[in-house]
Amino acid sequence: MTNSPILAVVDYGSGNLRSVWQAARHAAADTDWQVVLTQDAAVIRSAHRIILPGQGAMADCMRELRESGLLEPVLRAAESKPLFGVCVGMQMLLDHSEEGDTPSLGLIPGRVQRFRLEGRRQPDGSRYKIPQMGWNRVTRPQGRPAHPMWAGIADGSWYYFVHSYYAQLRDDAHCAGQADYGGLFAAAIARDNLFATQFHPEKSADQGIALYRNFLFWQP
């Protein structure tokens, strides 16, 4: 046994687990962090940092998290440990999702709702498609210091999104990054020891790996 710190990627059956795990492992390659993919509540309890992935339908993700028995250890971890939510793993941190009228974890005040862009055109004249699928720029909210998770990452960097629903925060102070798709929306959210992104760092090339790497060293 080594004494290396553990980053646990919560495995409750979500689709993008392996990608998240591999990218986080890549980000931790020259550190002493051990990145584990785990279904074990005890590992989550003893881990130092947590990544909560999520992909697909919100209601399925919530149900699977509950049925896996990992809901309680995740909630406990969210009280004090650095926790990184990805995509639906971000949406679950809010109070409620319009997708399947699903109550969620209530860790950051806000709701998740569907893009309503039908019939609207993008600045270049093409119609808005849903899901938003592809690379979009993430900028930091004006007028306050950037979140420390952005250390070394240029403002306006490109990240990969795939989603039809987005977070509507109740308090703008919880917005850590925004992107524009028919209007600005919260692409990254944060509160205390929680940080989460609507985009997929694990599919966002170097800028995504940089974010996972920053997570290893972030001191909330």
Next chain:
Amino acid sequence: MLAKRIIPCLDVTGGRVVKGVNFVALRDAGDPVEIAARYNEQGADELTFLDITATSDGRDLILPIIEAVASQVFIPLTVGGGVRSVADVRRLLNAGADKVSFNSAAIARPDVIDEAAQKYGSQCIVVAIDAKRRSAEAEQQRGPDGQPLGPGWNVYSHGGRRDTGLDALQWAQDMARRGAGELLLTSMDKDGTQSGFDLALTRAVSDAVPIPVIASGGVGTLAHLADGITEGGADAVLAASIFHFGTFTIAQAKAYMAERGIAVRI
């Protein structure tokens, strides 16, 4: 705003990437990880792997390729070619694919799209449509409503060998309704000609569906790529030979598109 995507397509068979790939200084032109890494460095927005293996025996050989690429290259990966079932989707996603592309199997049994989207989410279900402009004769054939089909495009299956008689626009809408998250639209008339996309087809499909459309088939110049976006209304453009043969790099393609005022990730 959302960038328009450039997607190189790699043909895979027998566990190797085939079709001449002409990168300078590659140790092994067929090594999928090296090729994928090179495209990533050039700024490719996604990669599409097309399994051109003819037999189901050889089909699983793509899994280790996807696994190897997914462990090293962190951009979205789509896999198509011979995908038949929800179980195929599961195996490819488990191997590290982000999206899985159906073609003939969706034509044989459209419900497979509903089932796959229900199970894994629309975000990972792509439907590839091979379309060909109808002949004068085919225009006279009667559609489901009893009226002559008129000008338009038919959907082809089995690698473009079989005319299904389906209208491409109606088929695209049906697939979107059933839960496809994206369409990969190839013009059979243009594929391999290097004379540009079928822009009328691309525009018609892109305007007909609420989901993203990837234009494919016919790219020979950088102007063709840009036209697919500006004239065709595509959300992404896919090309094989101009990148494989080293005619242009992805970076050159993006610089050109940016010059034309198209939002690209640089």
